[in-house]
Amino acid sequence: xxxxxxxxxxxxxxxxxxxxxxxxxxxxxxxxxxxxxxxxxxxxxxxxxxxxxxxxxxxxxxxxxxxxxxxxxxxxxxxxxxxxxxxxxxxxxxxxxxxxxxxxxxxxxxxxxxxxxxxxxxxxxxxxxxxxxxxxxxxxxxxxxxxxxxxxxxxxxxxxxxxxxxxxxxxxxxxxxxxxxxxxxxxxxxxxxxxxxxxxxxxxxxxxxxxxxxxxxxxxxxxxxxxxxxxxxxxxxxxxxxxxxxxxxxxxxxxxxxxxxxxxxxxxxxxxxxxxxxxxxxxxxxxxxxxxxxxxxxxxxxxxxxxxxxxxxxxxxxxxxxxxxxxxx
Numbered sequence: 001x002x003x004x005x006x007x008x009x010x011x012x013x014x015x016x017x018x019x020x021x022x023x024x025x026x027x028x029x030x031x032x033x034x035x036x037x038x039x040x041x042x043x044x045x046x047x048x049x050x051x052x053x054x055x056x057x058x059x060x061x062x063x064x065x066x067x068x069x070x071x072x073x074x075x076x077x078x079x080x081x082x083x084x085x086x087x088x089x090x091x092x093x094x095x096x097x098x099x100x101x102x103x104x105x106x107x108x109x110x111x112x113x114x115x116x117x118x119x120x121x122x123x124x125x126x127x128x129x130x131x132x133x134x135x136x137x138x139x140x141x142x143x144x145x146x147x148x149x150x151x152x153x154x155x156x157x158x159x160x161x162x163x164x165x166x167x168x169x170x171x172x173x174x175x176x177x178x179x180x181x182x183x184x185x186x187x188x189x190x191x192x193x194x195x196x197x198x199x200x201x202x203x204x205x206x207x208x209x210x211x212x213x214x215x216x217x218x219x220x221x222x223x224x225x226x227x228x229x230x231x232x233x234x235x236x237x238x239x240x241x242x243x244x245x246x247x248x249x250x251x252x253x254x255x256x257x258x259x260x261x262x263x264x265x266x267x268x269x270x271x272x273x274x275x276x277x278x279x280x281x282x283x284x285x286x287x288x289x290x291x292x293x294x295x296x297x298x299x300x301x302x303x304x305x306x307x308x309x310x311x312x313x314x315x316x317x318x319x320x321x322x323x324x325x326x327x328x329x
Contacts, residue, residue, distance in 0.1 A: 002103050004055050006030055006042055011053065020098055020107065021046065034116065037062040037304075038242060039073060043110060050110040051097055056242070057104070063303075069159035072242040073106045074099065078155050079244040080108075082219065086145050092138055092238050111237050117226035120263040123309040127265060129272070134236045135229055136273050139221070139256060140280035143249045146219035154215075157222070157245040161213060164222070164243055168294060169209030172302035173202050179303060187312045191319050192301045204326045205297075208290055216247035224252050225259045250283050254291030261292070261318065262299060262308060286329050293322035 004014060012027035021027075025046050033043040033052060040055040056073035060066040077099045083089045095109040119125050127135075148154050171177050175196050181188040195201060221228065222243030230237040253274075260270050277283065299306050300315050308315070 003057065004040060004042075004053070004105070006032070006040075011042065011044055015044070018098070018100060022048070025049075033110075034114075036240070038068065038240070052094070052108045052110050053105065054108065055103065055105045066303075068163055070104055072157075072160050073104050074101060075155055075157045075160065075244060076240070076242040077106050078153075079219075079221075079241040082146055082151060082155075083142070086141065089138065089141055089145065092134075092236060094237065094239065111230060111232045111239075112234075114230045114232040114237070117229040117231065118307060120226050120259075120265065121307050121309060123264070125263070127260075127269065129269070131231075131236060132269055132273060133276055135256070136276040137280070138236075138238055139224055139252060140277045142221065143218040143252070144281050147217050148246055149217075151219065151246075154246040155219070155244055156215060157243065158213075160222070160243050161245055165209050165213055167303055168298045169205055169212065172298045173205065177303075179301075181301065184305060185312055185315070188301075188315065191312075191316045195297065195301060195319065195323065198323060198327075200327050201323050204290075205294055208294055208326070212247065212251055212291075214247075215245075218246060218249050220245060220247050220249070220252045222252070224256050226263065248287070249281070250288040251291045253277060253283055254288045254293075255295045257288070258292040258295035258299070259306075262296060262306065262310065264310070289325050289329065293325040296322040 002014065004010060008027045008030050011030050012021070015021045015027065025048055027044060027046050029045040030042045031045070033041060038056070038060055040057060040061055042053045044051055044053050054073055056068075056070055058067060058070040060068045077096055080093055080096050083093050094111055097107040097109065099106050117127070120127055172192075173196055181192045221238065221241045222245055223240060228238060228240045230239050257270060257273060260273060296318050298304065300308075300319055310318070
């Protein structure tokens with residue numbers, strides 16, 4: 001398997017070898033298109049077009065010390081292939097141009113100048129009602145449109161699920177996990193210590209983790225948060241479904257709402273999000289709230305930190321409420 005580098009000569013040589021470039025097409029530049037964590041990703045600019053090149057390796061690009069399933073980009077390609085069968089969902093995802101299975105590389109449509117929605121974590125930033133509707137309807141339509149009954153080859157993605165399971169349901173609760181929460185925010189280690197010593201909470205989280213690992217009926221994006229929502233000149237796009245799998249919708253809804261809470265979006269918007277989803281399909285409110293709470297705990301106390309503007313007091317309040325929801329409901 002080849003390992004690409006962000007050098008235009010290397011990229012042009014590879015693209016020529018796989019017969020992707022036309023006879024008179026030359027790579028003029030390569031650049032990083034965004035702040036992705038998982039994969040080696042480049043915007044390739046030729047004399048006639050631009051496109052995105054994405055390669056997955058057996059480690060996390062941002063954290064090379066963290067092992068990760070090397071074939072994850074192929075699961076992402078499978079997700080896009082399934083979504084092509086729904087015109088509305090397909091219009092909000094990038095087109096796949098070519099997949100190189102041997103080298104774990106995907107070439108895809110360049111969505112142009114864009115920004116993800118992580119700006120929502122900044123103090124005072126609020127999503128628009130129309131954007132919220134699009135985000136929730138995409139999720140609801142995805143879950144209801146593609147199920148194990150109508151998809152010939154459901155995506156199980158067990159290796160990526162195992163990785164996610166480790167970082168969501170186990171890692172934040174380990175006493176010596178290598179994360180210095182004091183470096184993130186002074187006082188946060190004390191908040192984390194209470195969670196790590198709560199045996200009842202850890203047992204309940206472990207049970208939720210077992211349900212996450214079990215196969216479900218509905219196609220999920222798998223990592224549905226502001227970093228996967230893209231604001232482009234042609235509207236909202238959804239990217240990076242490498243954690244996709246067939247599971248229970250409550251996990252995905254919970255993750256989505258957790259980020260609206262951590263981004264301090266108006267409470268009436270969060271209620272609206274739940275109501276918008278329920279226009280399309282029912283879900284179990286309690287199970288959803290438990291997964292929402294697990295996501296809050298892992299983002300505040302785990303490795304995958306967010307650019308939150310929350311004070312220590314607000315983070316502590318979120319952690320305490322999340323623990324209460326998980327153990328008392």
